[in-house]
Structure formats: C-alpha cells, structure tokens
Amino acid sequence: MSYETKRLIEIRQGVLSKNDQLAAELRSRFHAAGVTVINLLSSPGAGKTSLLEATMRVMLAECRVAALVGDLATDNDARRLARSGGLVRQIQTGDMCHLEADIVARHLADWDLSQIDLLFIENVGNLVCPAGYDLGEAARVVLLSTTEGEDKPLKYPATFATADAVLLTKMDLAGPVGFDRAMAEENIRAVNPLAPIIATSARSETGLQEWMAWLREQMQARAKGSKTIA
Amino acid sequence: MHELSIAYNIVNIATRAAQEAGAEQISAVHIRIGALAGVVADALRFSFAIAAEGTPLANAELIIEEVPVVVFCPNCRTEVTLPNPRLFRCPSCHRPCGQIVHGRELELVALETL
Numbered sequence: 001m002s003y004e005t006k007r008l009i010e011i012r013q014g015v016l017s018k019n020d021q022l023a024a025e026l027r028s029r030f031h032a033a034g035v036t037v038i039n040l041l042s043s044p045g046a047g048k049t050s051l052l053e054a055t056m057r058v059m060l061a062e063c064r065v066a067a068l069v070g071d072l073a074t075d076n077d078a079r080r081l082a083r084s085g086g087l088v089r090q091i092q093t094g095d096m097c098h099l100e101a102d103i104v105a106r107h108l109a110d111w112d113l114s115q116i117d118l119l120f121i122e123n124v125g126n127l128v129c130p131a132g133y134d135l136g137e138a139a140r141v142v143l144l145s146t147t148e149g150e151d152k153p154l155k156y157p158a159t160f161a162t163a164d165a166v167l168l169t170k171m172d173l174a175g176p177v178g179f180d181r182a183m184a185e186e187n188i189r190a191v192n193p194l195a196p197i198i199a200t201s202a203r204s205e206t207g208l209q210e211w212m213a214w215l216r217e218q219m220q221a222r223a224k225g226s227k228t229i230a
Numbered sequence: 231m232h233e234l235s236i237a238y239n240i241v242n243i244a245t246r247a248a249q250e251a252g253a254e255q256i257s258a259v260h261i262r263i264g265a266l267a268g269v270v271a272d273a274l275r276f277s278f279a280i281a282a283e284g285t286p287l288a289n290a291e292l293i294i295e296e297v298p299v300v301v302f303c304p305n306c307r308t309e310v311t312l313p314n315p316r317l318f319r320c321p322s323c324h325r326p327c328g329q330i331v332h333g334r335e336l337e338l339v340a341l342e343t344l
Contacts, residue, residue, distance in 0.1 A: 009251045009341040015239050015261070016336055097232055129232035131268045132336065154316050158268040161299075161318065161330065190317050193326030 019133055022101035026136030033113035036219045037121060039135050041159055042143035043152070044125030047169040049077045050202040051143065051211075052120055056084035058212060063117035063219070068107055070099045070124045077122065087116065098129035101136060118219060127156040139164040139218050144188070146170045146179035153187040161191045165214055171201040236269060236336070237277035241287055243338050248286045251343075256290045258342035264297040264335040265315040271296070290341075299333035 014020060030037050040048050052067060059065045066087035069077045078090030091099065091107050104121060113119075121137060123130040142163040144152055147170055153160040160166065166188050174181060185197055196214060200207035240261065248256050259278075263269050271294050278292045299312040303320040309331050310320050320327050 006257070007253075007343050009247055009253060009343065011243065011247050011338045011340055013243055013338050014336060015236055015243065015338050017243075018239070096235070128268050131266075132232070132334075157316050158266040158334075161266055161315075161328075162334070189326065190319075191315075192328055193318055194328035 016132060019101050022105060023134035023136040026101055026105055027138075029113060030119070030136055030138070031222070033116070034222065035113050035116045035119050036139075036215075036222045037119045037135070037137045038215070038218070039121045039123060039130075039137035039140045040143065041123045041127070041130050041140060041163075042125060042145070042169075043127045043148060046125070046143045046145040046148065047202060048122050048125070048143055049080055051167065051169060051200065052081055052122060053084055054202040054205065054208055055120075055212065055215070056081065056086045058208070059118060059215065060084060060086055064115060065118045065120070066111070066116045067120040067122060068104060069122045070103075072096075072124060087111070093124055097124055097126050098133055099123050099135060100133050104135050118215065127152065127159045131156075131159040131162060138222060141165045141167060143167045143169050144184065146174045147177050150180050150184040150187055153184075153191050157191040160188060163192055163195045165195050166192065166197050167207075167211060168197065168199040169202065171199050171206050172204040173201075233269060233273040234277040234281065237274060237281035240278065240338055241281045241285055244287055244341055245285050248341060248343075251341075253341070253343040254286060255344045256287045256341045257344045258291045258293055259287060260293045260295070260339040260341070262295045262297050262335050262337045262339055264333040265299050266330065266333040267336045269336060295339070297332055297335045300331040301327040302329040302331055303327045304329075 042048050056065050067081055068089055068091055070091045072093055075090040078088050081088045089107055121135055140163055142160055188197055198207050198211050200211055244259055275292050282288050299315045300309050303310050305323045305325045318327055
C-alpha cells in the first residue's frame with residue numbers, strides 16, 4: 001500500500017442528488033394524478049398556517065384541497081387546519097429544520113392523490129435550509145410578514161430568489177409596525193425580479209382573492225400541461 | 231443548521247466512491263457550493279470534521295470552490311455573472327434578470343487519496 005501514489009477520484013455528483021431524484025419521482029406522480037403542489041416557505045411565525053386556514057376555507061368550495069404541515073414538534077397546526085374540513089396531516093420532523101422529499105413521500109403514502117386537486121406543503125418555519133430541498137412541488141411560495149422587517153429578502157437571498165411568488169402577510173399590521181411596503185417590494189425585486197408579489201392579510205382577508213386567483217392559474221397551467229402530454 | 235446533514239451526505243457518497251476505487255484513506259474532498267445553495271462554508275467545514283470521524287475521510291481537508299450566481303439576461307441574450315448575489319441585475323445593461331443558470335450547486339467534485 002505504501003507504493004500507492006496520490007491520485008484523484010472524480011465523482012461529480014450533487015450532494016443532494018438522492019433528494020433530487022426522489023423529488024423528481026414525486027413530481028411525476030403529482031403530475032400523473034393531476035395534483036398541483038405548492039411548497040410554502042417562511043420564517044417561524046410569518047403566518048403560513050393562518051394563510052392556509054383562510055385559503056382552504058374558500059378553495060374547498062371549488063376543489064379538493066389537502067395539506068401536509070411540517071413542524072419540529074406538536075400537531076397544533078394540523079389540528080387548526082383540519083377544522084377547515086380539508087385533508088390534513090402533520091409531519092413532525094423532530095430535530096430536522098426542513099422537509100425532504102422522502103419525508104413527504106412517506107407521509108402521503110396512503111393518500112389517493114387522484115382525489116386531491118391542490119396540495120399545500122407547509123415547510124418548517126426557516127428561511128435558510130428548506131431552500132435547498134426540492135419536494136416535487138409545482139411552485140414555491142415564500143411569505144414575508146410585515147412584522148419581520150423589510151430587509152429579509154437581502155438577508156436570505158437563496159430562499160427569495162428561488163420563489164415563484166412572494167406573499168406579504170399580516171398587512172393589517174403594516175401601519176402599527178411601520179412596515180415600509182415599497183422598500184420590502186424593492187428588496188424582493190432586487191433578488192427576484194420575476195415573481196409576483198401579493199400583499200395579504202389572513203385576518204382582514206386583504207389580497208386573498210388575488211392570491212387565490214394566482215393559485216387557480218397554477219392549477220390551470222397544470223391541467224393544460226397534462227392535456228398536452230396525454 | 232442543516233450543514234451537518236449535508237456533511238453526512240458528502241461523507242456517505244465519498245465513502246462509497248473511495249471503496250469502489252479501492253482507496254483506503256482520503257486526504258482531500260473537493261466540493262462546489264453555489265452562492266444560493268444556502269450552505270455556510272464554515273459551518274460545513276466544522277460539520278464535515280465530525281461526520282468524517284471513523285471513515286476513510288477522517289482528517290481529510292474539505293476544499294470548497296464557491297460558485298457565483300449566473301443569470302440569463304434576456305436583454306443582452308447572454309449568461310452573466312452577478313457580482314453581488316443580492317442584486318439580480320445585469321452588470322452590463324443594468325436591467326433586472328431573474329433566470330438563474332448557476333448558483334444553486336452543491337456538488338461533490340472529486341476526492342484525493344494520500
């Protein structure tokens with residue numbers, strides 16, 4: 001062995017290639033079943049669950065909505081969301097700060113995807129780690145609440161740059177907390193010039209119509225996509 | 231803090247590759263991290279040292295190449311490198327560019343044996 005000389009072993013493989021492969025499998029399953037999947041990302045307490053409650057209440061009247069809800073611990077969010085009447089399941093990640101494709105696959109193993117039109121995956125509240133993990137979603141939506149400060153997009157560019165839409169949440173608190181909406185939008189635009197920005201409040205129901213119109217567009221785009229392929 | 235789980239992924243992939251190549255000891259691990267990969271290099275180095283214990287990668291050096299953000303500029307019709315990952319504007323025409331071409335990489339490139 002001492003004769004062995006220094007050499008290079010080429011690998012050239014994505015460190016998360018296993019997750020990417022599982023996510024690609026999930027994406028084709030979702031596509032085949034006609035489910036539009038939305039991955040929701042934000043910091044803890046930005047209002048993902050409140051937004052989902054308000055969204056599911058309305059969307060359930062027109063389509064079949066389900067949600068997978070990721071948290072480090074407790075099933076409080078799932079219990080809150082279940083009141084809407086949709087299919088809801090809690091994912092408790094323990095110490096994991098993000099969801100991965102295999103966790104998602106395991107938690108929907110016994111669901112009949114053909115009975116779902118719109119599936120929300122509420123990621124663990126965290127603006128760093130979830131950004132690197134594809135879950136097979138059709139679109140990634142990032143929330144920024146008025147109480148967090150306008151510079152979050154500049155502090156977490158990886159998450160905001162890869163968003164397909166950005167929602168400003170808790171707009172009913174914008175006045176009391178002195179939220180500068182123009183600056184927040186400018187910061188979002190700096191790292192993501194393409195994503196639509198929708199200002200919402202789950203409490204006052206501001207902007208929810210616009211948000212749901214965007215969701216319907218995503219669902220229609222899926223439906224058209226499947227027809228073309230079939 | 232997901233660097234530890236990323237470090238374990240690196241160690242698992244690299245250990246398998248080392249075994250397949252018949253290498254008993256790895257002296258260096260080359261990886262590429264995009265500016266938008268959401269991975270902190272220092273945290274990864276720290277985690278890697280822990281994850282590598284008791285494997286052929288123990289004491290190996292983690293050599294990190296940082297990959298800048300490259301976007302497609304629809305105006306210039308070309309790929310451009312962003313000098314600042316917090317400003318998605320074409321450095322030559324200054325128009326906003328949002329189509330990411332590079333910068334999300336998290337790649338295990340190669341191993342060096344002793």
